[in-house]
Amino acid sequence: MTETTQPLDDSASEALEVLHRVFGYATFRGQQGEIIETVVAGGDALVLMPTGGGKSLCYQIPALVRSGVGVVISPLIALMQDQVDALTALGVRAGFLNSTQDFEQRREVEQAFLSGELDLLYLAPERLRVESTVRLLDQGKISLFAIDEAHCVSQWGHDFRPDYLMLSQLHERWPDVPRIALTATATEATHREIATRLNLTEAKHFVASFDRPNIQYRIVPKDNPQRQLLDLLRTEHEGDAGIVYCLSRNSVEKTATFLTQNGIEAVPYHAGLDSRLRARNQSRFLREDGLVVVATIAFGMGIDKPDVRFVAHLDLPKSVEGYYQETGRAGRDGLPSTAWLAYGLQDVVQQRKMIDTSEGDAAHRRRLGTHLDAMLALCETVQCRRTQLLAYFGQTGETCGNCDTCLTPPESWDGTIPAQKLLSTVYRLQHERNQKFGAGQVIDILLGKTTPKVTQFRHDELTVFGIGTELKDTEWRGVIRQLLAQRLLAVEGDYGTLLLTEDSAEVLGRRREVMMRREPERVGRSSRSSSV
Numbered sequence: 001m002t003e004t005t006q007p008l009d010d011s012a013s014e015a016l017e018v019l020h021r022v023f024g025y026a027t028f029r030g031q032q033g034e035i036i037e038t039v040v041a042g043g044d045a046l047v048l049m050p051t052g053g054g055k056s057l058c059y060q061i062p063a064l065v066r067s068g069v070g071v072v073i074s075p076l077i078a079l080m081q082d083q084v085d086a087l088t089a090l091g092v093r094a095g096f097l098n099s100t101q102d103f104e105q106r107r108e109v110e111q112a113f114l115s116g117e118l119d120l121l122y123l124a125p126e127r128l129r130v131e132s133t134v135r136l137l138d139q140g141k142i143s144l145f146a147i148d149e150a151h152c153v154s155q156w157g158h159d160f161r162p163d164y165l166m167l168s169q170l171h172e173r174w175p176d177v178p179r180i181a182l183t184a185t186a187t188e189a190t191h192r193e194i195a196t197r198l199n200l201t202e203a204k205h206f207v208a209s210f211d212r213p214n215i216q217y218r219i220v221p222k223d224n225p226q227r228q229l230l231d232l233l234r235t236e237h238e239g240d241a242g243i244v245y246c247l248s249r250n251s252v253e254k255t256a257t258f259l260t261q262n263g264i265e266a267v268p269y270h271a272g273l274d275s276r277l278r279a280r281n282q283s284r285f286l287r288e289d290g291l292v293v294v295a296t297i298a299f300g301m302g303i304d305k306p307d308v309r310f311v312a313h314l315d316l317p318k319s320v321e322g323y324y325q326e327t328g329r330a331g332r333d334g335l336p337s338t339a340w341l342a343y344g345l346q347d348v349v350q351q352r353k354m355i356d357t358s359e360g361d362a363a364h365r366r367r368l369g370t371h372l373d374a375m376l377a378l379c380e381t382v383q384c385r386r387t388q389l390l391a392y393f394g395q396t397g398e399t400c401g402n403c404d405t406c407l408t409p410p411e412s413w414d415g416t417i418p419a420q421k422l423l424s425t426v427y428r429l430q431h432e433r434n435q436k437f438g439a440g441q442v443i444d445i446l447l448g449k450t451t452p453k454v455t456q457f458r459h460d461e462l463t464v465f466g467i468g469t470e471l472k473d474t475e476w477r478g479v480i481r482q483l484l485a486q487r488l489l490a491v492e493g494d495y496g497t498l499l500l501t502e503d504s505a506e507v508l509g510r511r512r513e514v515m516m517r518r519e520p521e522r523v524g525r526s527s528r529s530s531s532v
């Protein structure tokens with residue numbers, strides 16, 4: 001809102017007119033009106049808005065209202081054709097320039113740009129490295145620069161694109177052209193980084209609420225993930241379109257096959273697939289009803305399919321930001337949708353290992369570790385998942401009533417004694433025997449199982465042997481997960497060996513209580529105890 005008391009000024013009413021006439025919508029959503037007003041007036045804007053919030057209109061409408069061509073920088077080459085087709089269908093004159101075109105196609109778009117026959121021009125960021133593109137832009141009239149997926153400028157984010165770093169030059173070269181940067185990633189740190197790297201500290205910042213009330217968040221212990229997924233789909237999402245995320249290409253393939261064999265139409269998507277097949281699976285997902293795509297995280301940035309009814313993770317995402325982005329692809333139409341994640345101890349072991357062996361310096365690995373810890377904390381919380389998720393993005397919210405912890409509150413119980421027993425087992429192995437073992441062996445010792453491996457290492461002679469029979473194997477795994485989430489225990493190496501942390505001593509020395517989460521009784525199938 002402007003401070004004047006006049007009715008809508010010309011540009012505001014023009015924006016509204018475009019919203020009605022071109023896009024067929026009655027009113028602006030959230031902060032769209034103010035954002036559009038800012039850019040139409042020639043100001044810079046930095047927009048943080050969740051997926052499905054309606055970011056595209058924030059630059060498309062100003063591009064139509066202002067004279068000249070709106071230049072949209074987007075890393076999503078695969079989607080440019082779709083975006084341009086969608087705009088063309090609305091009567092908007094749009095084109096794109098990227099590496100998929102041949103000379104002739106490029107020339108046609110360049111011609112249209114120069115003769116003012118375009119409203120919007122989509123550009124892959126690497127085009128700006130080419131001097132001829134920069135000269136081309138110089139010769140036309142630009143109404144605005146829109147920098148989509150602006151978090152790609154963040155070197156620590158999960159989608160870093162080196163070419164985005166050059167975008168700070170837009171302002172130096174075309175100081176009079178307003179810029180609008182948009183992203184659905186919104187931690188304080190990324191926000192600040194975008195503002196400084198893109199030279200947008202003077203811009204008006206618009207931070208929308210990141211709550212997605214129609215998404216129901218659920219995180220369950222991993223038991224037999226494919227079966228659990230099948231149950232979910234059969235009981236709640238029969239015939240629905242959805243995305244299933246897996247960590248590896250191999251599990252993508254296996255899961256897609258498994259679903260297909262069980263009567264659910266599913267296609268795989270990962271970077272190892274032939275590019276034509278990949279493109280075909282993606283476009284089938286966008287166009288057909290009720291198709292399930294099983295994918296690595298390579299799939300999804302910019303996917304604009306409104307009726308994705310569920311996003312399922314069969315492996316733990318690497319960060320809360322990633323989890324939020326991926327789950328955010330569900331329910332863009334505002335209808336009830338499910339974000340479901342199955343998570344187990346093995347995920348933690350595996351990710352720890354990936355961090356330990358990752359490239360980059362110690363600071364980088366520490367950062368990855370912090371991301372993982374935050375994700376674990378979300379998994380093991382006894383509080384509202386949504387509140388915790390929003391808190392991660394610096395936003396507050398009420399207990400939501402639409403997540404698993406709200407709907408079936410887990411009991412919290414005093415796990416101090418089991419924690420002491422477990423940590424003291426790890427302590428004895430480490431200090432009395434100078435040995436390191438993974439969860440399986442530690443649990444066998446606590447349960448007093450005389451396995452060949454226990455006998456071989458004479459672990460039945462330890463004083464802690466058999467002191468933990470009050471809990472089942474699966475319950476001990478829950479204890480370990482929660483100690484990891486609270487950083488009272490650490491895991492490392494190929495075999496996921498357990499180690500004490502600085503804070504473990506407080507529990508062992510009885511100076512700290514440990515509250516734990518008891519999983520609510522699951523409905524349906526009985527669980528198998530061998531899983532993690």
Ligand code: ADP
Nearest residue numbers: 025027028029050051052053054055056057304
């Ligand atoms: P984002 O880029 O933020 O993920 P989009 O721009 O793709 O979101 O918009 C998400 C959906 O909401 C689209 O289907 C879009 O047409 C619709 N939408 C956007 N703004 C409005 C509005 N003011 N009224 C109704 N629908 C809208």
Ligand code: ZN
Nearest residue numbers: 384400403406
């Ligand atoms: Zn909740």
